[in-house]
Amino acid sequence: MFTSQGPSLRELAVQALSSVERGYDLLAPKFDRTPFRTPDRMLDAVEEALAQREGTFGSGLDLCCGTGAGLGMLRRLCRDRVTGVDVSAGMLAEAARAHPQGVDLERADALALPARLWNSYDLAVSFGAFGHFLPAERPALFGAVHRALRPGGVFAFPIGAPIPVTSPLWWAVAGFDSAMRVRNAVWRPPFVMYYRTFPFGPVRTDLRAAGFTVETVPLTPFGHRPDGTPHWRLLLARKPGV
Template identity: 80%
Template sequence: MFSSHGPSVRELAVQGLSSVERGYDLLAPKFDHTPFRTPDRMLDAVEETLAQVAGGFDAGLDVCCGTGAGIDMLRRLCRGRVTGVDLSAGMLAEAGRQYGADAERVDFVRADARALPAALADTYDLAVSFGAFGHFLPKERPALFSGIHAALREGGVFAFPIGAPLPLGSPVWWATTGFDAAMRVRNAVWRPPFVMYYRTFPLGPVRADLRAAGFTVETVPLAHFGHRPDGTPHWRLLLARRT
């Protein structure tokens, strides 16, 4: 499915009936051949925007790093060490195969992003995350954001892209709404749960939770993706700074 190197429908079904951790362990060897990997176009847009608006960084942290799509970006933006954190041992193994030769600068830590290890506290100047927030329920955001806040040094930045609300009734709106409904039914009747939703990370509540965790929050347009008919950007880069 997706490509000749991607997972089959059967493999995706098995993964979808597993836990989040086990599902990604199974998907890891073929993950980079699916649309689930963060596109290079998005990574390039975030890197360029961060370089323009947030200045230089020393150490960088990729939260829910997966197979390491954001690691090259962090290596270019940061002068010092870069760390990837993920719950899935399978995803970290794939990332390690790609970046193991750069062990002096890059390391990987297996951890739940809702409970980052205390050893990471006050260590990083920049934290990023791509495509992972659907795996966290709204009630879990405070723990997630508090842990990232603790991992940053004073003045450190937590940055991630966030899309504009989908037009009500558009094909994409129906697709994501239908997917979320199907996942809620799946999780109501099947264990272990697989938490993955598309419509649980709206800007307003996310901004409020970040501020409650101790961040100041601003957004800047990702101009690479254009604007909607009302003039608002399709994508923004959210910059949450520890102050």
């Protein structure tokens, strides 16, 4: 929930009428006091699943790291270099304040990671950022991560079960996505943020097309739906080894 220390309605409105980069520059100082920050419960569940499944890693990359919520997790899981990448200078400034040591921060477009980052990481993660990429951009996004990973490296991120149409949450996110489409049709620059553009089936297909093998493990702290399927899974996309 928003708090009195978080952004005002006016600040949120200004952000929503800006570009993605500029919007997050404006929101950065108060971002961690909004509901948009990845909850610690999710970060802890992902860390536990990775530690149990994979053990430790060499170097780690947090793609679209924002204010650095996932960087502490990477520092605990990785023995060597940890890097956070984001397009927003404001968000990176907050990440630098939160992690003054032990982390490299790079301002870069996730769709075109610089060549100096290629073939450098054993683990890549991302939290809460995929709504900023249109479905047509997924091949470029996954290709960029594939290039950044070493052979045998893993791209890991949580993915939720489909929301049933009978749920009020389905109607809430559908309404939000519709409002964003109208906003982007009539206002420039666009602010790309959608909640229903990252379904598991097409995502798995695009990951495989980018050269990954794909598996999932349940994030057990979040429980299961009535049909027995998990509410949240950790997707593990692996770059084949040599």
